[in-house]
Amino acid sequence: MKKTKITLRAQSVTKAFGNNPVLSDIDLQLNAGEWLGVLGESGSGKSTLLRILGRFLDAEQGKIYFKEEELKPVSGELIPGHESIKLIHQEFELFPNQTVEENIAYSLRFYETVYRKEKVAELMTTAGLDYVRNQKAKLLSGGEKQRTAIAKALAEQPDVLLLDEPFAHLDNHNRRVLGNAIETMRNQQKMSCIFVTHEAADALAWSDRIAVLRNGKIIQTGTPQEVYNQPVDSYVAELTGDINWLSGKDGSKDFFIRPEKIKPTKHPEKSKWQGKVEAIRFHGNHWEIRCINGDDRLAFYRNRLDLEIGQQVFLTYAAKDLRSI
Numbered sequence: 081m082k083k084t085k086i087t088l089r090a091q092s093v094t095k096a097f098g099n100n101p102v103l104s105d106i107d108l109q110l111n112a113g114e115w116l117g118v119l120g121e122s123g124s125g126k127s128t129l130l131r132i133l134g135r136f137l138d139a140e141q142g143k144i145y146f147k148e149e150e151l152k153p154v155s156g157e158l159i160p161g162h163e164s165i166k167l168i169h170q171e172f173e174l175f176p177n178q179t180v181e182e183n184i185a186y187s188l189r190f191y192e193t194v195y196r197k198e199k200v201a202e203l204m205t206t207a208g209l210d211y212v213r214n215q216k217a218k219l220l221s222g223g224e225k226q227r228t229a230i231a232k233a234l235a236e237q238p239d240v241l242l243l244d245e246p247f248a249h250l251d252n253h254n255r256r257v258l259g260n261a262i263e264t265m266r267n268q269q270k271m272s273c274i275f276v277t278h279e280a281a282d283a284l285a286w287s288d289r290i291a292v293l294r295n296g297k298i299i300q301t302g303t304p305q306e307v308y309n310q311p312v313d314s315y316v317a318e319l320t321g322d323i324n325w326l327s328g329k330d331g332s333k334d335f336f337i338r339p340e341k342i343k344p345t346k347h348p349e350k351s352k353w354q355g356k357v358e359a360i361r362f363h364g365n366h367w368e369i370r371c372i373n374g375d376d377r378l379a380f381y382r383n384r385l386d387l388e389i390g391q392q393v394f395l396t397y398a399a400k401d402l403r404s405i
């Protein structure tokens with residue numbers, strides 16, 4: 081069997097700021113070539129974890145390994161960080177008065193001129209930055225800054241890229257441009273990446289594997305499909321998407337089901353739930369139909385609008401799609 085190569089590993093990492101415990105007993109590994117999304121709410125400890133992994137902050141307990149090497153504490157070092165690990169902070173840290181091209185070229189300043197120019201041109205094209213190559217960094221939009229920072233980091237050909245909320249504050253267009261740029265860069269430079277995000281959609285779309293962080297603890301790791309379809313608890317279920325709760329035998333809300341697993345049926349005798357349409361919401365690529373029956377509510381999705389408010393609906397689903405937690 082092929083052995084998985086681990087690029088970066090956190091072992092039993094614990095961190096507190098004063099009396100505030102921020103990370104407890106974190107075990108995490110990043111495999112070679114893998115994109116790992118750390119998904120967690122604001123304040124769950126994501127940035128702290130990245131800073132420890134990037135060697136900008138020391139853990140109180142625990143160890144960090146890069147490949148086989150145990151990393152030494154940062155305190156006492158003149159320059160934090162690690163030459164093979166690049167952390168891109170939320171503030172990007174570009175040279176504000178230098179152009180996009182100059183910012184990227186800086187990372188390659190020790191290389192020979194012809195190679196440097198070629199590499200900078202290639203990175204700018206990949207990151208979709210040609211049209212702003214002569215723009216000063218301080219005048220760039222958030223998305224352009226983010227792409228410049230990533231291109232600048234990639235110029236150094238790190239083994240590991242650590243991205244702190246890469247899609248934060250970006251509109252849909254810029255998310256797509258950045259996403260495409262990341263995809264291209266990812267395919268070209270076989271590097272590993274950990275990105276942290278509070279957006280489930282980003283974690284689901286861009287990760288090979290997701291680690292869910294809650295109050296400084298990793299409560300689930302798995303492929304996006306595993307985390308979405310087999311969440312370990314209702315917290316992960318609700319963090320990663322919409323759910324409907326269904327009553328168990330004693331009336332408690334024991335089961336949940338994703339809205340996309342529910343279908344209307346024309347055969348009342350086959351239905352497992354019935355009610356009236358209470359509200360209809362348009363989400364662009366689907367309609368959300370919200371139904372009510374007494375105190376119970378259920379939502380499901382339709383890709384065309386063939387129901388109206390007040391209409392009686394009979395709904396069905398497969399037993400395998402019900403999850404109990």
Ligand SMILES: Nc1ncnc2c1ncn2[C@@H]1O[C@H](COP(=O)(O)OP(=O)(O)OP(=O)(O)O)[C@@H](O)[C@H]1O
Pocket residue numbers: 097100102120121122123124125126127128129278
């Ligand atoms: N240098 C620090 N000193 C004291 N407390 C800190 C420090 N850095 C972070 N914290 C605290 O640690 C906790 C976790 O912060 P962290 O920035 O890691 O969370 P996060 O999940 O990245 O949040 P966000 O998504 O809002 O950026 C927060 O309560 C924060 O206030």
